[in-house]
Amino acid sequence: xxxxxxxxxxxxxxxxxxxxxxxxxxxxxxxxxxxxxxxxxxxxxxxxxxxxxxxxxxxxxxxxxxxxxxxxxxxxxxxxxxxxxxxxxxxxxxxxxxxxxxxxxxxxxxxxxxxxxxxxxxxxxxxxxxxxxxxxxxxxxxxxxxxxxxxxxxxxxxxxxxxxxxxxxxxxxxxxxxxxxxxxxxxxxxxxxxxxxxxxxxxxxxxxxxxxxxxxxxxxxxxxxxxxxxxxxxxxxxxxxxxxxxxxxx
Amino acid sequence: xxxxxxxxxxxxxxxxxxxxxxxxxxxxxxxxxxxxxxxxxxxxxxxxxxxxxxxxxxxxxxxxxxxxxxxxxxxxxxxxxxxxxxxxxxxxxxxxxxxxxxxxxxxxxxxxxxxxxxxxxxxxxxxxxxxxxxxxxxxxxxxxxxxxxxxxxxxxxxxxxxxxxxxxxxxxxxxxxxxxxxxxxxxxxxxxxxxxxxxxxxxxxxxxxxxxxxxxxxxxxxxxxxxxxxxxxxxxxxxxxxxxxxxxxxxxxxxxxxxxxxxxxxxxxxxxxxxxxxxxxxxxxxxxxxxxxxxxxxxxxxxxxxxxxxxxxxxxxxxxxxxxxxxxxxxxxxxxxxxxxxxxxxxxxxx
Numbered sequence: 238x239x240x241x242x243x244x245x246x247x248x249x250x251x252x253x254x255x256x257x258x259x260x261x262x263x264x265x266x267x268x269x270x271x272x273x274x275x276x277x278x279x280x281x282x283x284x285x286x287x288x289x290x291x292x293x294x295x296x297x298x299x300x301x302x303x304x305x306x307x308x309x310x311x312x313x314x315x316x317x318x319x320x321x322x323x324x325x326x327x328x329x330x331x332x333x334x335x336x337x338x339x340x341x342x343x344x345x346x347x348x349x350x351x352x353x354x355x356x357x358x359x360x361x362x363x364x365x366x367x368x369x370x371x372x373x374x375x376x377x378x379x380x381x382x383x384x385x386x387x388x389x390x391x392x393x394x395x396x397x398x399x400x401x402x403x404x405x406x407x408x409x410x411x412x413x414x415x416x417x418x419x420x421x422x423x424x425x426x427x428x429x430x431x432x433x434x435x436x437x438x439x440x441x442x443x444x445x446x447x448x449x450x451x452x453x454x455x456x457x458x459x460x461x462x463x464x465x466x467x468x469x470x471x472x473x474x475x476x477x478x479x480x481x482x483x484x485x486x487x
Numbered sequence: 488x489x490x491x492x493x494x495x496x497x498x499x500x501x502x503x504x505x506x507x508x509x510x511x512x513x514x515x516x517x518x519x520x521x522x523x524x525x526x527x528x529x530x531x532x533x534x535x536x537x538x539x540x541x542x543x544x545x546x547x548x549x550x551x552x553x554x555x556x557x558x559x560x561x562x563x564x565x566x567x568x569x570x571x572x573x574x575x576x577x578x579x580x581x582x583x584x585x586x587x588x589x590x591x592x593x594x595x596x597x598x599x600x601x602x603x604x605x606x607x608x609x610x611x612x613x614x615x616x617x618x619x620x621x622x623x624x625x626x627x628x629x630x631x632x633x634x635x636x637x638x639x640x641x642x643x644x645x646x647x648x649x650x651x652x653x654x655x656x657x658x659x660x661x662x663x664x665x666x667x668x669x670x671x672x673x674x675x676x677x678x679x680x681x682x683x684x685x686x687x688x689x690x691x692x693x694x695x696x697x698x699x700x701x702x703x704x705x706x707x708x709x710x711x712x713x714x715x716x717x718x719x720x721x722x723x724x725x726x727x728x729x730x731x732x733x734x735x736x737x738x739x740x741x742x743x744x745x746x747x748x749x750x751x752x753x754x755x756x757x758x759x760x761x762x763x764x765x766x767x768x769x770x771x772x773x774x775x776x777x778x779x780x781x782x783x784x785x786x787x788x789x790x791x792x793x794x795x796x797x798x799x800x801x802x803x804x805x806x807x808x809x810x811x812x813x814x815x816x817x818x819x820x821x822x823x824x825x826x827x828x829x830x831x832x833x834x835x836x837x838x
Contacts, residue, residue: 284685304683306556307696312549319553322537348542
């Protein structure tokens with residue numbers, strides 16, 4: 238470092254020095270970095286095994302410098318269940334989008350949570366299918382336009398957006414469920430705190446930890462990154478309120 | 488000392504898996520193979536394996552993927568409709584090159600079908616089943632003893648080739664009781680440097696994936712897989728012959744049907760009809776070279792494929808014989824097990 242300069246900000250060594258394929262402004266990059274900071278700060282890189290989904294974060298293993306398995310669409314919770322059962326002293330996480338976790342993989346999600354599988358779900362909820370080009374997700378908001386709901390989501394026809402944090406927090410197996418976002422620096426810091434807490438709960442072996450990140454998709458939402466932050470604040474968060482939905486019982 | 492017991496096929500398979508060092512079982516109950524998970528559940532306190540009743544066969548096979556990727560000797564067992572649900576997972580496991588054992592104790596189909604024994608899943612086992620170009624080593628036991636022997640073999644082949652191995656049994660072999668010699672327990676190698684067990688400082692991260700988004704990479708992957716499959720075809724064919732040295736009429740049968748066909752051969756021979764039996768023990772790799780030689784022999788007059796299906800293996804017999812000799816089919820299906828007398832009468836009419 239140059240003399241007279243002070244290092245204030247750096248890439249965690251657990252995050253590989255690669256150009257990401259994510260669109261500009263997408264929270265995936267933010268969450269990847271925050272989560273890899275947690276892995277570095279907890280010094281658990283050697284004990285962490287991740288599962289990535291089908292969707293935009295299918296390539297998460299290109300960036301996270303930890304052992305990872307790529308799961309079939311919707312099956313990350315089943316894959317993570319088996320890894321954690323075979324290697325109970327490792328830190329296991331699944332990193333999934335809304336289509337993966339809350340549509341095609343709902344059964345695996347609910348049953349892993351109900352069994353109290355002691356791994357961490359990182360659920361990126363951006364209300365749209367990003368990688369396939371902007372189709373309706375189980376969490377698309379009422380009236381929100383997507384390529385398969387071109388006149389806006391009609392809840393009489395396709396049901397209401399699924400509130401996964403509220404849903405899984407009803408299950409006794411879930412120790413900790415929190416919904417966070419990265420739409421402001423303060424919220425990003427809270428996201429990191431929640432991710433760390435989820436991993437700490439793993440080492441206690443007291444149940445499933447579930448972190449839902451209300452995320453964005455400037456490309457799929459057809460707006461600028463800045464406009465996507467406004468959408469989160471004005472539209473998404475009133476329906477998907479942030480906060481802790483389940484705390485480990487004292 | 489080998490242990491001799493009187494056991495049901497499904498339970499013998501479960502016991503063999505324990506002795507083969509299986510340390511992860513994930514399954515969903517379905518008739519006629521639920522005894523496997525029931526046996527493993529009752530034995531669980533005396534052993535050190537992970538056992539989990541999953542929420543579906545879809546979950547089971549993906550748990551097998553996760554466990555195998557984490558370095559386990561993993562297994563699941565199911566029956567026909569359940570195996571259909573597993574096909575996506577089979578394709579992923581084959582492409583990710585993970586070793587595991589999958590057992591299909593076949594029942595009659597299509598659809599919900601019947602819980603009675605059948606051989607209607609032959610195509611699904613040896614022609615793919617899931618998407619993409621992959622092959623499954625497919626072992627077809629015809630006795631309770633082979634439920635044991637093939638389970639041990641299946642784990643070893645899976646580890647040797649880093650590939651899923653299928654045991655294609657049927658409701659009759661799974662449900663019947665016979666004397667069985669159980670092998671001594673083994674401690675399989677845990678040396679799996681590719682497994683996702685946590686990235687140590689001295690190595691790169693391990694990634695288990697079946698994603699190759701660049702066409703060139705995907706083609707290269709396919710070529711590597713095909714090379715592996717060619718090696719398996721050259722090295723791992725298993726078959727049994729019965730009274731074949733002077734056989735004019737060659738019955739080709741596997742699984743429970745091959746047991747019945749032995750009796751057919753004996754009955755025919757009592758009538759001075761020179762029948763013999765060729766039994767593929769591996770359905771893939773199929774005993775192509777052997778059948779090719781038989782088709783060349785002057786003494787060979789005719790082939791029959793005898794199956795408890797509407798005629799599936801016959802396509803592979805015909806491909807090899809390639810018109811040199813007649814290849815005929817006889818079978819029952821719907822879960823009906825034919826009698827030797829019934830088969831002999833039907834074949835005599837087709838001679």
